[in-house]
Amino acid sequence: MLETTLSELESRAVSLIDGADNAEALENARVEFLGRKGSLANIGKEMGKLAPAERAQIGKLLNAVKQNLESRYEVRKSGFERAELDARLAAEWVDLTLPAPGTRPGSLHPLTQIQRELEELFTSLGFAVVDGPEVETEWHNFDALNIPPTHPARDAQDTFWLTDGHLLRTHTSPVQVRAMEKFGAPLRIIAPGRVFRNEEVDASHEHTFYQLEGMMIDRDVSVAHMLYFMKSLLTAIFKKDVTVRLRPGFFPFVEPGFELDIQCLICGGSGCPVCKQSGWVELLPCGLVHPNVLRSGGIDPEEWNGFAFGLGLTRLVMMRYAIDDIRHLAAGDLRFLQQF
Ligand code: PHE
Helix, strand or coil, X not given: CHHHHHHHHHHHHHHHHHHCCCHHHHXXXXXXXXXXXXXXXXXXXXXXHCCHHHHHHHHHHHHHXXXXXXXXXXXXXXXXXXXXXXXXXXXXXXXXXXXCCCCXXXXXXXXXXXXXXXXXXXXXXXXXXXXXXXXXXXHHHCHHHCCCCCCCHHHHCCCCEXXXXXXXXXXXXXXXXXXXXXXXXXXXXXXEEEEECCCCCECCECCEEEEEEEEEEECCCCHHHHHHHHHHHHHHHHCCCCCEEEEECCCCCEEEEEEEEEECCCCCCCCCCCCCCCCEEEEEEEEXXXXXXXXXXXXXXXXXXXXXXXXXXXXXXXXXXXXXXXXXXXXXXXXXXCCC
């Protein structure tokens, strides 16, 4: 009786194992016949009820069936594993003789982009782009700009002093002086560059940032001329109307001096960390050049006058791209930089 069951079971199992066309079907067959609760195990349990002689005979038969099925199973299993490996090797094959894919092209830093745009605008208006040293003399950074040693304005620009008495320029204004010394009047220059202040770093302050200085010296220059240039500049940058306000501002090197603020483009004026909840961002300090400064640069204030401005390039970039944390700009994170 058991003998027939067993041989039927064997032929069914053989056809399922040999005929399995994937690893899953094979595994199902293994569980059905060879598993701990599978058909062969069940027969094993029933054997206890048999007479000893019959039990020995069936036992032998059962073992033979089991071995047959197991070895077929192993053959099939290693066949599937082999096929899987072959498929992976074919898919992941790398041709080492091919040339490397090459480096991805980089992109210009947003500060560089905005700097170049402004250089283009101002050169079209007859301005020259000039450069100055980042390590400055006290004379160029302060004294020549009408900021004597005891002047409180020195405190407002926390300075990195070098041990030899030089300093890291706290603004691009010393380039005004260098340009006057070098070229005299009339003069139209811009000076983009890096400046340094010993400041606590937070979302809107960095110890290193960028300004763009501008200076125009000619005969009878007025605040109206200055405003014309400032408006051209803002229109070119933002490519739309921005709301501005002009406040009196004090800088020892200009008289009168102004603060040109723009309404915060990140929050639209409702208040955010960049505008310190005020809705306004100081963007463009400017004014008419103080006679003492012209004199420092070797220019006669009786004959010439002019305007100057100091644009916060870093802040401008943040406004333009709605960047809410100044620290992104110098962090070197490619995920940030590749967006530009
Ligand atoms: N140098 C000033 C600063 O960094 C800005 C400024 C430049 C103001 C030119 C007036 C004219 O704060």
